[in-house]
Amino acid sequence: MKSIEEVFESFKDKTVLVVGDVMIDYYLHGQVSRISPEAPVPVLKLGKQEKRLGGAANVAMNIRALGATPILCSVVGDDADGAAFEQLLEYEKMPNKGIIRSQNRITTTKMRVMSGLQHLLRVDNEDVHPLVDLDQKSLLHHIKNLLEECDLVIFEDYDKGTINPEVIEETIKLAREKNIPIAVDPKRRNFTQYQGVSIFKVNIADLKDGLGIEFDALEESQLEDAADKLKSNVEAENYLITLSKRGIFYHSKSNSGKLSSHPRQIAEVLGAGDTVISIAGLCLTLGLPLEFIAELANLGGGIVCEMPGAVPIDKEILLQEAKENSILKKYL
Template sequence: MTLEKLFEEFKTKKIIVLGDVMIDAYLSGKVDRVSPEAPVPIINFSKSEDRLGGAANVALNLISLGANVVMSTVIGKDKEAETMLRLMEDQSISTSGIIRSDERQTTVKTRVIGNHQQLLRIDQEQTDDISTAEEDALLKDLEDLLKSGCDALIFQDYNKGVLTSRLIEEVIKLTKKYKVPTSVDPKQKNFLAYKGVTLFKPNLKELSEGIQQKIDFANDRSQFEYAVKELKSIIHPEIIFTTLSEHGVFIEDENNQYYIPAHKRMISDVSGAGDTVISVATLCLAVGTSIETLASMANLAGGIVCEYRGVVAIDADDLLQEALKIDVKC
């Protein structure tokens, strides 16, 4: 398969993204004086902007690569939920798997920007686990989606309560029933709950915290490989894919193991890079590439988005051209 054919294949895939969604809100303006009431800057407001964040940013990356995406989550019945649904519909993200609940608050992270610098962040969120009734409603919708046909499901966890241990276990059962591959971008709370998934993608810090072992990758790679072995013995994924920051990425399945070095770049902002990595990795998984190609493409994509300030989705043409330039083997 050529790289061009791989990107055409991306456009044929339907992916379910299950996890915590949020709105990233921005209030921007100019600062030229300090308040007489308290030692804080006064911002002369100029504009506001709402963007999709959390698991919804994974959906944006998938859409940018041409895939069809269904969002599965629980949000509130508040005005912020209306904004969330409008933003998703504007981006052609299917909202058919979204449960709205009187018991939940829609997550909003508001950043106050003055003179192009973040001065303050205000979080509106509810982080307790969703209720059993909400779990059951999600599971019913998810089984309908899986039954109707899809190519992969992503668990995207931000510790905001949607991905409970019970939900994770039941969804994995459903994906096995309908033979749908799964990928996971985990957080610490339910790190070891994802038993039997297809691809598990922690970063180095998450791996260290998840199995409660210190890892000094730069000076003792054997520590890292032991940690990977321990993790595999607990959750038994088919593929372990670990991002290693400036050291690149590591991937291993039953037969092969690869270290892919990072590409030298002018790093502006690492925010959202993990969302891009799991998106590209999952599409490669759905297409059926080798794990080396999967790791190379995801590593490249994660590096590209780090050159931009703020959270941005990967541009498909940028990724294709860079992959061609460095001759990623497909």
């Protein structure tokens, strides 16, 4: 790659299979001006209502925003919300050929009640039990067929039951047979099941939860010890540990380090991890150095935190910041 523009242009040639837990994010926006006489709770005067693609579907939105082609592979309920999910995919002009409608579970929804930027309440409606055998077989059948047209697999695991050890093991096996890189954003239930992947990205909270450890990420030695424990439990070619407002830690056999975050006006951190794994995965398909991957993902994760709710990255904003970044300039 000769320029950051060439990197971004190359994203257009990539197709990404996103396997994981999808959901609908409902938002109820309004204003609070009084307390209810019935109970000591705020009364929201309802204004705008909206639905957004969430969970692994937000990763797909990020992939598309970066110029690549996403294919979601997941299971939703055979219910009204499942139909709404497919309508959202159609509205966003994304394929639904990897989506399975199941009578054995409901579609995951998260309803957020907002007054301005103030988050008042969240209501979750979900099944988190593992897939029944029939749905698992259907999911693996879709994955096997869809891999034929993909350059990358991203596992986006929210612990909602779509992903289990059998799905992980079989998908990794199929992808490795085709030399397709695999990027992972894990949660606790399957944390150590992702063996032999190309990049394992985790945030501090999920790292502590997944390994059952406590440490101070501000202490360099404790962070290194946590990274060592991660490496001993999960085999991967590359590791990324996002440190929230403190930046990102990266490690491979040949390269490791810590990059600071960039000054931001933070609105909400929701969805930042989806952006990080999307950028990191696409960069991985281009064979870019790990420090470059970590810094571009670091930039993108910060940018989306300046927007309320889970929103995909703005490619042009990311490109402009990347062109001025001294770390990225070292490689182009």
